Amino acid sequence: MLTPLVKSGSLPPNRCHFQSFWPMRPDRYNPRESEPFWQRAWEESGIFHSRNDDPRPKYYVLEMFPYPSGRIHMGHVRNYAMGDVVARYMRARGRNVLHPMGWDAFGMPAENAAMQSGAHPAVWTYANIDTMRRQLKSMGLSLDWSREVATCDPRYYKHQQKMFLDFYKAGLVDRKTAKVNWDPVDQTVLANEQVIDGRGWRSGAPVEQRDLTQWFFKITDFAESLLSGLDTLERWPEKVRLMQRNWIGRSEGLLMRFAISGDGPSSMVEVFTTRPDTIFGASFVGLAMDHPIVRALAEKRPELAAFCDMCRRTGTSTADIETAEKQGFDLGIAADHPFLDNVRLPIYATNFVLMDYGTGAIFGCPAHDQRDFDFASKYALPIVPVICPPGVEPKDVSVAEGPYTGDGLLFNSHFLDGKTVDAAKDEIAARLEARRIDGAPQGVRRVNYKLRDWGVSRQRYWGCPIPMIHCDACGVVPVPEKSLPVELPQDVEFDRPGNPLDRHPTWKHVACPTCGKPARRETDTMDTFVDSSWYFARFTDPWNEAAPTTASAISNWLPVDQYIGGIEHAILHLLYSRFFMRGMKATGHADIEEPFAGLFTQGMVVHETYRGATGWLSPADVRIEQTAEGRRAFSLSDKGEVEIGSIEKMSKSKRNTVDPDEIIGSFGADAARWFMLSDSPPEGDVIWSEEGVQGVARFMQRIWRTVGELGNIAAPVGAPLPATLGPDAFALRKATHQALAKVEDDIVRLRFNRCVAHANEFVNRLGQAIGAITTDQVGADLAFAAREAAEALAHLVAPMMPHLAEACWRDLGHAEFISSAAWPVADRDLVREDMILLPVQVNGKKRDEVLAPRGADTATVEGLALASEAVQRALEGRPVKRVVVVPGRIVNVVI
RNA sequence: GCGGACGUGGCGAAACCGGUAGACGCAAGGGACUUAAAAUCCCUCGGGGAAUUCCCCGUGCGGGUUCGACCCCCGCCGUCCGCACCA
Numbered sequence: 001m002l003t004p005l006v007k008s009g010s011l012p013p014n015r016c017h018f019q020s021f022w023p024m025r026p027d028r029y030n031p032r033e034s035e036p037f038w039q040r041a042w043e044e045s046g047i048f049h050s051r052n053d054d055p056r057p058k059y060y061v062l063e064m065f066p067y068p069s070g071r072i073h074m075g076h077v078r079n080y081a082m083g084d085v086v087a088r089y090m091r092a093r094g095r096n097v098l099h100p101m102g103w104d105a106f107g108m109p110a111e112n113a114a115m116q117s118g119a120h121p122a123v124w125t126y127a128n129i130d131t132m133r134r135q136l137k138s139m140g141l142s143l144d145w146s147r148e149v150a151t152c153d154p155r156y157y158k159h160q161q162k163m164f165l166d167f168y169k170a171g172l173v174d175r176k177t178a179k180v181n182w183d184p185v186d187q188t189v190l191a192n193e194q195v196i197d198g199r200g201w202r203s204g205a206p207v208e209q210r211d212l213t214q215w216f217f218k219i220t221d222f223a224e225s226l227l228s229g230l231d232t233l234e235r236w237p238e239k240v241r242l243m244q245r246n247w248i249g250r251s252e253g254l255l256m257r258f259a260i261s262g263d264g265p266s267s268m269v270e271v272f273t274t275r276p277d278t279i280f281g282a283s284f285v286g287l288a289m290d291h292p293i294v295r296a297l298a299e300k301r302p303e304l305a306a307f308c309d310m311c312r313r314t315g316t317s318t319a320d321i322e323t324a325e326k327q328g329f330d331l332g333i334a335a336d337h338p339f340l341d342n343v344r345l346p347i348y349a350t351n352f353v354l355m356d357y358g359t360g361a362i363f364g365c366p367a368h369d370q371r372d373f374d375f376a377s378k379y380a381l382p383i384v385p386v387i388c389p390p391g392v393e394p395k396d397v398s399v400a401e402g403p404y405t406g407d408g409l410l411f412n413s414h415f416l417d418g419k420t421v422d423a424a425k426d427e428i429a430a431r432l433e434a435r436r437i438d439g440a441p442q443g444v445r446r447v448n449y450k451l452r453d454w455g456v457s458r459q460r461y462w463g464c465p466i467p468m469i470h471c472d473a474c475g476v477v478p479v480p481e482k483s484l485p486v487e488l489p490q491d492v493e494f495d496r497p498g499n500p501l502d503r504h505p506t507w508k509h510v511a512c513p514t515c516g517k518p519a520r521r522e523t524d525t526m527d528t529f530v531d532s533s534w535y536f537a538r539f540t541d542p543w544n545e546a547a548p549t550t551a552s553a554i555s556n557w558l559p560v561d562q563y564i565g566g567i568e569h570a571i572l573h574l575l576y577s578r579f580f581m582r583g584m585k586a587t588g589h590a591d592i593e594e595p596f597a598g599l600f601t602q603g604m605v606v607h608e609t610y611r612g613a614t615g616w617l618s619p620a621d622v623r624i625e626q627t628a629e630g631r632r633a634f635s636l637s638d639k640g641e642v643e644i645g646s647i648e649k650m651s652k653s654k655r656n657t658v659d660p661d662e663i664i665g666s667f668g669a670d671a672a673r674w675f676m677l678s679d680s681p682p683e684g685d686v687i688w689s690e691e692g693v694q695g696v697a698r699f700m701q702r703i704w705r706t707v708g709e710l711g712n713i714a715a716p717v718g719a720p721l722p723a724t725l726g727p728d729a730f731a732l733r734k735a736t737h738q739a740l741a742k743v744e745d746d747i748v749r750l751r752f753n754r755c756v757a758h759a760n761e762f763v764n765r766l767g768q769a770i771g772a773i774t775t776d777q778v779g780a781d782l783a784f785a786a787r788e789a790a791e792a793l794a795h796l797v798a799p800m801m802p803h804l805a806e807a808c809w810r811d812l813g814h815a816e817f818i819s820s821a822a823w824p825v826a827d828r829d830l831v832r833e834d835m836i837l838l839p840v841q842v843n844g845k846k847r848d849e850v851l852a853p854r855g856a857d858t859a860t861v862e863g864l865a866l867a868s869e870a871v872q873r874a875l876e877g878r879p880v881k882r883v884v885v886v887p888g889r890i891v892n893v894v895i
Numbered sequence: 896g897c898g899g900a901c902g903u904g905g906c907g908a909a910a911c912c913g914g915u916a917g918a919c920g921c922a923a924g925g926g927a928c929u930u931a932a933a934a935u936c937c938c939u940c941g942g943g944g945a946a947u948u949c950c951c952c953g954u955g956c957g958g959g960u961u962c963g964a965c966c967c968c969c970g971c972c973g974u975c976c977g978c979a980c981c982a
């Protein structure tokens with residue numbers, strides 16, 4: 001089980017000296033000894049615990065918390081390395097940093113493990129948490145472990161149940177029937193992602209569509225707010241905002257009522273359209289198979305029922321939808337055209353109208369919609385064009401080449417003729433709003449969304465129980481708050497399919513809180529996305545036993561300043577969290593609407609694949625040989641040559657995974673972290689390679705040597721800046737501050753690959769500088785510059801390679817941690833060059849470079865450029881038309 | 896089909912607001928040190944031609960704008976991602 005949370009009053013001091021023994025400087029830096037040493041020292045000193053009463057400006061950096069699947073993978077290493085760089089940098093810049101970690105611990109894999117091996121989900125989950133916590137700690141992350149939470153802990157889900165009840169009271173929870181994917185073998189609801197080619201992912205049985213009464217969060221109540229809020233999220237990737245915009249899918253249109261004449265189950269049908277302007281091109285009305293009119297008619301007409309069944313069977317898999325032909329069934333009834341007395345539109349049951357969008361009914365205008373066009377072509381319905389494209393005469397408009405969906409002017413449309421599409425939409429809406437049918441307006445302007453309410457019911461054991469009770473007398477009754485948490489029973493069986501909670505002998509039997517008569521608990525548990533929709537808020541005060549959140553902690557810490565995670569959560573997790581924050585605001589648990597001010601979506605870790613005679617081979621079982629002709633791979637077991645395949649996301653099936661424990665064991669956490677941040681831009685994929693990480697190991701030794709060499713000639717800790725500096729010392733200081741400035745600029749923009757390049761460049765320059773120094777000539781100025789350079793180097797790499805940096809820092813004579821030392825902010829005046837090397841072009845082609853004083857006037861620079869021999873040669877005596885001087889940038893001589 | 900992103904050496908990539916294309920790393924080749932290996936250090940490394948100093952070509956392809964284009968505009972080709980009958 002989790003260690004108890006530390007009470008906030010008992011947090012250790014923020015900084016402290018350490019007394020543990022650190023050996024004399026070895027020639028080679030040994031991460032295997034150093035890393036555990038520093039990890040223990042950090043843990044003992046508690047420097048990464050953040051206090052809620054710290055007066056410094058806050059910074060909340062968070063990486064998406066892991067599901068405790070068993071072991072961490074390289075994707076975690078990359079994710080958490082990035083977050084740790086930000087956390088450590090911001091801490092060095094004087095911020096009060098919150099950098100917590102927890103576990104997204106409910107979910108199906110725990111139940112699958114229980115079914116396969118008999119281990120109780122809780123036992124399995126907590127064992128995994130222990131393993132993964134140890135692995136994360138071996139990475140040297142600057143996490144505040146005192147705030148650790150696991151969503152499967154009753155101390156966490158108790159508060160989630162409380163908020164469910166508050167949402168319920170606030171009208172944000174609904175109970176309604178909905179279509180679900182039902183696995184008849186496992187007897188459970190499947191998420192869409194768990195339906196593969198129409199079959200359950202686990203049982204392989206054909207999935208049925210069932211109507212089930214489910215609990216819903218009314219996320220659609222916030223559709224407009226969730227959409228408009230996206231505009232305020234300036235530090236989110238545009239790609240993610242766009243995906244959310246499309247997912248919410250706002251469209252403006254008109255609800256239109258058509259009268260149905262003659263016999264039938266209804267005298268009226270309501271459609272939703274975004275194109276009311278095309279009403280004079282309408283030639284049919286289409287209904288979804290589950291539309292009430294179709295259902296009513298199907299009860300009396302077996303051939304219609306058979307048609308509907310046939311259509312329902314297809315459409316589960318995406319491949320079917322792609323190829324499905326438009327199908328219709330003429331219901332034999334017709335709708336009256338609202339403006340043409342003698343026109344009646346035939347009504348069809350169709351397979352391409354969706355029941356859960358709009359009203360489940362459309363009017364079809366084949367001339368201006370692809371689907372309607374396909375349908376009309378198949379069933380020989382009229383295709384009447386009513387929009388005339390710009391630059392075309394109405395008499396020349398043809399529908400032979402398919403529908404026209406663009407803008408234009410109306411024709412064939414009576415009172416709309418000559419109007420623009422927008423004006424025509426307004427005109428139709430205004431006219432229908434003024435008319436009444438069955439006592440209601442015939443037209444109502446309406447905004448429609450693709451966004452659906454969030455169904456949170458799951459027929460599973462390992463999730464947060466929904467705190468509701470069903471009473472035959474009182475109906476649905478919330479569990480009283482004093483009875484929370486509704487805890488999961490421990491004694492459950494996984495020997496049969498279905499929900500163990502439902503068949504538990506006693507758990508669900510409970511007295512009705514209202515009337516006291518025997519009643520039943522809700523046996524559905526919540527979707528695990530609920531758990532992850534507010535954990536970032538819980539981290540601000542995980543010690544509060546009385547309430548989910550503490551107002552002061554929420555307003556101090558939220559929003560999260562930098563959230564980092566995979567793009568795969570671009571929609572659901574991030575949208576649900578944004579909804580939850582709004583719900584928490586509405587119920588007094590929070591005071592803001594947007595939980596994540598900054599979002600960064602990092603790329604995947606990929607690796608090449610190896611395919612031998614017997615199948616895929618793991619990188620650990622392959623030896624790579626470098627030859628001039630290229631790379632060849634051989635199996636370690638049978639020595640046979642294996643094919644080097646494509647580079648793909650690390651996956652168990654392709655066996656191209658690398659185990660973080662092994663990498664950390666042989667190269668160290670610093671090397672793994674550094675490699676993850678180097679080479680590739682963080683939003684792109686990074687290719688893991690053995691050669692690359694070996695290169696990092698060499699670089700680490702180089703840093704260690706460089707710091708040692710500089711340390712040999714460095715001034716004592718805290719030595720003052722000498723009054724005068726010789727040219728060598730001045731150049732060294734300049735290089736130091738240039739490197740600092742570059743890393744500062746790139747680290748805040750999360751361009752870690754560039755930070756790595758700057759660090760490499762700096763070490764190269766330091767190597768040259770050291771090579772030029774002979775020991776007997778070191779004066780106070782150079783000694784100062786050497787100390788400054790060595791300390792800057794340690795600081796530069798500290799966010800990424802914290803252990804090595806600590807060792808260097810200690811080696812340079814510091815008693816405190818570099819992890820709690822202040823960042824040596826670059827002196828930007830020192831960085832500025834007095835003389836600038838300006839490229840000179842002739843007609844846009846570079847011919848020479850001239851050295852000019854910074855801020856030299858145009859005439860001077862022009863004179864220098866024209867005096868250049870290379871420029872004169874390129875001119876070949878031709879007259880100069882013009883000289884373009886971009887100050888501080890470039891000169892272009894135009895001939 | 897709709898929406899979006901991307902395309903630069905052998906490879907991963909840099910290039911700020913339209914201003915020196917290829918920083919930095921990996922791989923490769925050559926050399927120094929060494930009995931040898933490892934480690935370390937130095938040199939070369941987009942293509943072509945003169946053969947270190949010079950010239951031509953080069954950022955998927957074809958046009959355009961500009962003194963100047965990897966960058967902006969138009970049209971293609973290719974790759975990847977998201978959504979998918981949304982009325």
